[in-house]
Amino acid sequence: MPIDKFVKFRSPAVPLPIENVDTDQIIPARFLKAVERKGFGDNLFRDWRYKKDNTPNPDFVLNQSRYSGKILVAGKNFGSGSSREHAAWSIYDYGFRVVVSSFFADIFKNNALNNGLLPVVVSPEYLEKLFETIEANPEAEFEVNLEEQTFTNLETGETTDYEINAYKKKCLLNGYDDIDFLVTLKDKVAKFEESLR
Amino acid sequence: MSSEAKTLFDKIWDAHVVEHVEAGPDVLYIDRHLIHEVTSPVAFGGLERRGLKVFRPENTIATPDHNVPTEGQEQPIKELLSRKQVDTLTANCQKHNINLYGLNHPFHGIVHVIGPELGITQPGMTIVCGDSHTSTHGAFGSIAFGIGTSEVEMVFASQCILQPKPKKMRVNVDGELHKGVTAKDIALYIISQISTSGGTGHFIEYTGSAIRSLSMEGRMTLCNMSIESGARGGMIAPDEVTFEYIKGREFAPKGEEWEKELARWKSLKSDDDAVFDSEYNFDAADISPMITYGTNPGMGVGVDGNIPTGDDMGKSDRFTFNKSLEYMGFHPGDQMMGKEVDYVFIGSCTNGRIEDFRAFTQFVKGKKKADNITAWLVPGSHQVEDQIRKEGLVEILEEAGFELRQPGCSACLAMNEDKIPEGKYAVSTSNRNFEGRQGPGARTMLASPIMAAAAAVTGRVTDPREFL
Numbered sequence: 001m002p003i004d005k006f007v008k009f010r011s012p013a014v015p016l017p018i019e020n021v022d023t024d025q026i027i028p029a030r031f032l033k034a035v036e037r038k039g040f041g042d043n044l045f046r047d048w049r050y051k052k053d054n055t056p057n058p059d060f061v062l063n064q065s066r067y068s069g070k071i072l073v074a075g076k077n078f079g080s081g082s083s084r085e086h087a088a089w090s091i092y093d094y095g096f097r098v099v100v101s102s103f104f105a106d107i108f109k110n111n112a113l114n115n116g117l118l119p120v121v122v123s124p125e126y127l128e129k130l131f132e133t134i135e136a137n138p139e140a141e142f143e144v145n146l147e148e149q150t151f152t153n154l155e156t157g158e159t160t161d162y163e164i165n166a167y168k169k170k171c172l173l174n175g176y177d178d179i180d181f182l183v184t185l186k187d188k189v190a191k192f193e194e195s196l197r
Numbered sequence: 198m199s200s201e202a203k204t205l206f207d208k209i210w211d212a213h214v215v216e217h218v219e220a221g222p223d224v225l226y227i228d229r230h231l232i233h234e235v236t237s238p239v240a241f242g243g244l245e246r247r248g249l250k251v252f253r254p255e256n257t258i259a260t261p262d263h264n265v266p267t268e269g270q271e272q273p274i275k276e277l278l279s280r281k282q283v284d285t286l287t288a289n290c291q292k293h294n295i296n297l298y299g300l301n302h303p304f305h306g307i308v309h310v311i312g313p314e315l316g317i318t319q320p321g322m323t324i325v326c327g328d329s330h331t332s333t334h335g336a337f338g339s340i341a342f343g344i345g346t347s348e349v350e351m352v353f354a355s356q357c358i359l360q361p362k363p364k365k366m367r368v369n370v371d372g373e374l375h376k377g378v379t380a381k382d383i384a385l386y387i388i389s390q391i392s393t394s395g396g397t398g399h400f401i402e403y404t405g406s407a408i409r410s411l412s413m414e415g416r417m418t419l420c421n422m423s424i425e426s427g428a429r430g431g432m433i434a435p436d437e438v439t440f441e442y443i444k445g446r447e448f449a450p451k452g453e454e455w456e457k458e459l460a461r462w463k464s465l466k467s468d469d470d471a472v473f474d475s476e477y478n479f480d481a482a483d484i485s486p487m488i489t490y491g492t493n494p495g496m497g498v499g500v501d502g503n504i505p506t507g508d509d510m511g512k513s514d515r516f517t518f519n520k521s522l523e524y525m526g527f528h529p530g531d532q533m534m535g536k537e538v539d540y541v542f543i544g545s546c547t548n549g550r551i552e553d554f555r556a557f558t559q560f561v562k563g564k565k566k567a568d569n570i571t572a573w574l575v576p577g578s579h580q581v582e583d584q585i586r587k588e589g590l591v592e593i594l595e596e597a598g599f600e601l602r603q604p605g606c607s608a609c610l611a612m613n614e615d616k617i618p619e620g621k622y623a624v625s626t627s628n629r630n631f632e633g634r635q636g637p638g639a640r641t642m643l644a645s646p647i648m649a650a651a652a653a654v655t656g657r658v659t660d661p662r663e664f665l
Contacts, residue, residue: 019517020393020493024631029610033264033278035238035285047633052619075513077394080427080493081631082610083329084236085345106363106397106429107329111345165361167221178347179247182355185216185224186252189357192215192226 003116005175008145009097010154012069014061015134019075023108026079026087040086041093062094066138070097073130077101078119079108088112098144100151102127113168114178118144120151120162129153146173202468204365205434206400209340209465213323215357222361227256228322230352231308232295234261234286235612236327240350241289251293253356258317259290259297262307264612267575267602270300279613293353304447306578306604309333309546313417314580316446320435320462325352330546330628332423335432336416337439338465340400342430363429364474366399367467370407372481377662379556380415381548381626381645383407384422385487385497391477393495396428399474402467403433407481413442414552421547422628425494434466486661488533489630489643491521496630498533500648500660506530524632525640526620536658538642540623541572541649542635545609548626549577551584553646558590560650560664566598567656573615574599575607599653611636624652 031043049060056063072091078101079087088111091099097117102124104112112119122130133140133155140155146169152159170176203211216224230253237259244251251257264279274280283300290297298304304311309330312318318334324341325331327349334341344358351358368387388395401423403416411419416433423431433439440459443449450458485499498504506529507518522528527536543549543557554576566572574594576582582604585591591601608615609627611634617623619638626649630641642658651661 017513017516018520019513022493022629022631024610024629024634028633028637029263029612032235032612033282035282036242037239047637052637075517077397077427080393081329081629083327083331083343083345085239085327085347088345103394103397105394105427107343107345110360111347114345114347165221167218167359178351178359179243179354182224182351182357182359183249185355185357189215189226189252189355193356 002177003172003175006097006116006118006146006172008143008147009070010141010143011071012067012139013071013073013100013130013134013142014067014069015131016061016072016074017131020077020080021074022081023079023084023087024081027084027090032084032086037089039093040090041095044090044094070095071100071142071144072096072098073100073127073134075101076103076124078104080105083107085111085115088115088117092117100127100130113172116172118146118172120144122151122160122162126158126160129156129158202470202472204467204471204473205338205402205432205465206340206365207471209321209323210362218359222359224357225323225360226357227325227352229312229317229324230257231312231324231326231331232257232259232349233263233308233326233328234282235263236346237289237349238282238285240346240353241293243350244353249354251295251353254294256356257295258312259286259295260305260308260311261286261299263606263610265300265605266613267605267607267615270603276614303579306580307546307549307606309421310549310577310581313337314446314578316443316449319443319449319458320439320465325358329424330421332430333417333421333546335420335423335430336413337443338432338435338462340430340432343424363400364398366396366401366428367473367476368401368403368479369405369477370403370479370481371405372407374407374410374481374484377486377647377665378484379645379647380411380418382484382487384419384425385489385494385643386484387479388422388426388495389487389497390479391426393425393493394427396423396426399428401428401431402473403431408433409436412552413438414550417550418547422494425628435462486645486648488648488658489641490525490527490533491518492524492630492632494628494630494643496521497643500533500658502533504529504531504533533658534660537622538570538624538652538657539621540617541570541653542575542608542623542625542627543646543649544573544575544577544607545627546577546606547628548646549575549581551581553626554581554585554590557646557650558593560647560661561597561599561654562593564597564654566653569656570653572599572653573602573608575602576604578604608635610634611639617641624649624658
């Protein structure tokens with residue numbers, strides 16, 4: 001599926017200061033039964049977000065109206081566990097465009113990038129400060145600039161760089177999709193297969 | 198040190214690179230693509246929207262495993278959403294000419310159990326599947342890793358995947374394992390030492406005498422759990438144990454082809470002076486039968502040990518640790534032995550093979566299931582189920598109060614009806630103890646099949662060595 005072009009934006013952020021947020025927390029397996037990619041945002045963080053009687057849990061951050069925005073800020077080792085791309089879909093479908101953490105699990109990171117969701121890796125110290133900024137002022141804004149590979153805490157003025165593979169950066173900025181590229185290689189792949197025989 | 202020296206991982210990876218993208222990932226050729234009902238439908242949908250066909254259907258193998266019931270597989274699936282996913286897989290496989298081992302087919306089972314048992318998994322291959330436990334197949338000296346659905350679509354479209362080359366890690370375990378210590382315990386021990394993110398960004402090669410001493414099925418258990426350390430996969434160089442296992446299986450090379458492949462497979466190993474990006478060394482003698490107490494697989498201790506006190510943890514680690522123990526209903530410093538257990542689950546791509554059922558059966562033989570225990574015994578495949586029956590294990594199990602169910606992923610991820618009820622404790626031979634993994638509110642303790650057997654007959658966490 002072609003992805004949306006990633007454009008620079010400013011937004012407040014939603015804090016989730018929990019470590020090792022695994023894919024079963026992002027979207028539990030029982031919600032993976034769809035055969036189409038739609039509506040996964042409704043079940044994002046399902047078991048933290050809703051109580052047993054399916055009413056919203058007021059203690060969970062997504063149910064607290066003071067927090068909003070397109071940036072999710074989470075504790076280290078975000079997205080560990082399953083390969084389910086539904087995790088990236090649900091975060092994107094909910095409305096997030098960026099996840100900030102000090103560490104991401106590999107498969108989640110790939111899945112996010114393949115769906116136009118930008119994983120931003122910052123230092124543990126910078127992450128700690130982000131949580132402090134949001135706690136002090138939930139309306140604090142942050143700027144995400146992919147072109148420059150920068151993330152700025154507009155409240156403190158502190159900017160940090162982040163890494164992204166040059167190829168993936170180009171894909172995100174232009175809304176390119178890997179499959180369009182891969183199908184142009186079919187003849188080359190066929191030749192490669194010949195060489196294996 | 199020679200600059201030519203390569204790791205086993207490098208050798209296989211480099212031999213599969215079709216093209217290197219400038220300042221980007223490699224275009225990696227995939228030998229075998231395994232698919233199942235949950236992570237494939239959106240990829241098929243995407244392919245159709247582009248007007249594309251599956252490029253190499255002959256290299257694609259399908260089976261429904263994640264959400265299938267483990268009772269009454271002869272009848273239509275009752276749960277409508279599950280049925281629709283399974284039916285969608287069947288329709289997509291027909292449309293794209295893909296070999297499907299559906300429910301009731303003699304080759305049906307968990308995708309990572311049937312690949313090896315059918316001889317589809319072979320040394321030196323690249324193997325992917327939309328499932329993180331694809332790492333299992335690395336036990337044969339192949340590069341095998343889990344992928345997302347966008348990547349499943351890539352492989353459908355081109356038999357290739359765009360992938361940055363991971364770093365290499367060696368995990369060496371030397372020495373002799375104590376009695377009652379299994380491959381599962383090695384895996385849980387390693388993860389408890391390097392954490393659930395210790396392997397992130399890396400591909401592991403397991404080496405050392407303790408690894409060599411493992412059976413093929415033990416090696417699969419170990420490689421299966423590689424992803425729980427954050428690594429994309431884990432591999433073990435093939436040897437006689439590997440070749441012996443593959444020989445004669447359904448899709449294994451035969452005759453002259455076998456000899457040719459065997460010669461090639463024998464060359465598959467890391468060069469002596471190959472350099473790894475990171476290395477760990479462990480002594481097999483330090484490993485006890487392991488059990489987890491928390492909500493990630495790194496939170497494990499020897500069964501005769503105690504839950505850490507958490508006193509030496511930093512603020513954020515401590516917060517996560519406390520949250521985890523609160524979910525489990527445990528306290529810092531608790532001893533694990535004697536904790537009440539309600540459910541026992543034997544199965545999954547981690548421990549759902551014939552050796553696991555033999556070990557469990559041997560342990561419970563002549564004993565009785567504890568009254569407080571509900572036990573779910575779920576074979577990893579139809580072939581495993583048939584073998585259990587053929588060897589007469591069912592009679593021993595029934596005598597001890599256990600019933601066998603039908604194959605599937607079952608309570609490992611509780612997508613089907615097999616859900617551990619809220620607040621109940623399960624000793625499980627599966628791979629993840631995340632919050633809600635085995636059902637909303639379920640509390641999971643990961644362990645080996647013999648630890649699970651000990652819990653099943655005593656009704657509580659018990660050191661299996663007491664009975665050996």
